[in-house]
Amino acid sequence: MSRKPKIIVLAGSTAVGKTAFAIGLAKALDGEIIGADSMQIYRHMDIGTAKPTRQERAQVPHHLIDIRNPDEPFDASQYVREARRAVGEVIHRRKVPLVVGGTGLYIKALLGGIFRLDTVDGRIRERLRRSLDSEGVDALYERLKGCDPETAGRLQPNDTYRILRALEIFEATGMPITDHQQEHRFQDAPYRSFTLGLRMDRDALYDRINRRVDAMVAEGFPREVRNLLDRGYSEDLKSMQSIGYRHMVDVIRNRSTLEEAVDVMKRDTRRYAKRQMTWFKADPHVLWMAPSQNRAATDVIERFLHSPGADHP
Template identity: 40%
Template sequence: MDNGKIPAIAIIGPTAVGKTDFSLPLAAALGAEVISVDSRQVYRYLDVGTDKAPREVRRKIIHHLIDVVDPDQVYSAADFAADALNAARRIAARGRVPLLIGGTPFYYRALEGMLSESLPKDEEVRSELGREIRERGLAALHDELAAVDPQAGAKIHPNDPVRTMRALEIFRITGKSASWWYGRQNKMESPWDILYIGLTRERAALYENIARRVKEQFASGYPEEVEWLLGNGYSPELPALQGFGYRELVEYLGGKCTLAEAIEGDIRSTKAFSRRQMTWFRHFEPAIWYDFGETPKEKAVEDVLPRCLSHLGRAQ
């Protein structure tokens, strides 16, 4: 049924579950182009650590919203929502299918209209918060957030400077917490009609994948990537370099830990991130879930293809 919305398929699930490998045969069968839903892959030069699809894959299947901005540029969830919608409209106009792939739940919520542009912004307040992070540390600001906005403090990870600063920015400008404002805003009408395909694995198997991938990244130029970024003037305090893996390597290159400690720290942080992802993704709907411990990838693709075609309004 044509409801004026853009029909799309989304592949969701925790990091290292196998979203990219699953997506390739599905994209080929659907005639799809990929829109990356990853808050780290938008940055240029952050390649190894963000596990971007190899260039040979991107030559076969067009990928959008990878390498959008430099590491020292601000790129918000609202920016992503606008860019993703523009990409989807261009894809649909060419008779292709938008295939959303990625593990950033907040970006998906932005697509669905869960964000509002009406809340105020103030560059002076943001600059002051940045100065306070440098002088007092991110932990102190997160503690402040937890005191003035317990709900946001519980939801926002202590190592997330972007969302911590934004929540405090709203509070300092308005005198009301971000949670207070978001709770009183109506959800915007979403221009998307998304069918979610959720992928999961038994936790022990997922953790094995995470550990293996992190070690492969560290052996494939990850330390050199971060060294290059720092050597070219990108501050270690940038949000792009505060994510897991990058922050551990910044500490290693600064002589604050060993390489082995950086690897273990990255593995530990990535496991914690995967748990937070699943907490979010369990609430996404409509969704079709596949456990790769029970259903092989090939069988899952075969099973879900007619459901995708039905959602897209195409005859099989």
């Protein structure tokens, strides 16, 4: 019988209703929520990340929210260290760890470890940097689509860091990063996990996304972004290039009207939600439910928590 601790994962696309669902689960299971969102880690970025409100966080303990400033680097390996520490603390308190978020890479790394290749030839990195300077990120993204279309399909075309990293690994090893990750999968799996996914009809989700973007603007999202710029955070930061923030920067810099920016933000958020669902649907172990099935979710998770067998009930 495995002695690995059990954790619950709640995944799903943006705007599907994870926050409210997770709070209900945590209350029913006597659990604590551990964030798995690459943007909610940042302080001062609240509205645009749809961060749980102070009132929501007061209902159950939350971890891995507001742990970095917007100009501090943070990647999946750092997330794993922080999340595993938080999981250990929650278990020590005899509570149920509930990992909640839409950043699939963070969840995958937490459950199965993260592929590391630290010995890329510096000459490869320098050559790719020169290509970036001379050709631009669009050309490198097209190159990545040719050698590793699966990774390219998961990345934003302007995600310079990850595009360069994927190309580095391909040029150094002759294999796409996805192949390395598959070979490494679950070599470092410290938990017995149960993953629940939330989903809804696409049209309903897209309507929720559109309404949420409108609500963000009404709540003061442009002012939040202006405050970040006034604090000295550059618009070129990785955090400031994320969906919503880059759109509001364009408004503040007079590169776009608010109406235009909102329309593009809605479109980009819908596309992001589609990529998230593609990622999570690739995992055959996810149990999918609608946001209205909180009671059924609680029942099936309780069976998992009290069962001595395999990962899923």
